[in-house]
Amino acid sequence: MYKRILFPTDGSDITSKALQTAIGMARLNGAELVTLAVKEPFPYSAVSEMQPVPPQEFFDAQERIAAARVKLVTDAAAAAGVTAKGYTVEGLHPWEAILDQAKAAGADLIVMASHGRRGMSALLLGSETQKVLTHSTLPVLVVR
Secondary structure (H helix, E strand, C coil): CCCEEEEECCCCHHHHHHHHHHHHHHHHHCCEEEEEEEECCCCCCCCCCCCCCCHHHHHHHHHHHHHHHHHHHHHHHHHCCCCEEEEEEECCCHHHHHHHHHHHHCCCEEEEECCCCCHHHHHHHCCHHHHHHHHCCCCEEEEC
């Protein structure tokens, strides 16, 4: 049914729990798992040229964190006998990066976690999962 499943990860506990669902779906369908970690862009400031962290140091740290998150997913998939690829991309809006990667990878399903925020906190904090659901033309499986 599904050939390529995209699993975005942010390294949170809830995402780790959703990973088992993504791996199970991939194994059940004989699908490839594609994982993605979105890196934050450098916080350039127009107020001052003084930055607390040099840009290259910031980029290197972001890449190390994102690569470690991706490696956890690809290692777990490999241990379960599921083929997996991992990517790190920079994105101002993670939901847009997720949808762009889904298209680039030829994914036919997105499996992602929801932190389960409701009411005012969901409105104020926003939800990357909600934005993916709103804008995706692909099926999205939300794991809570």
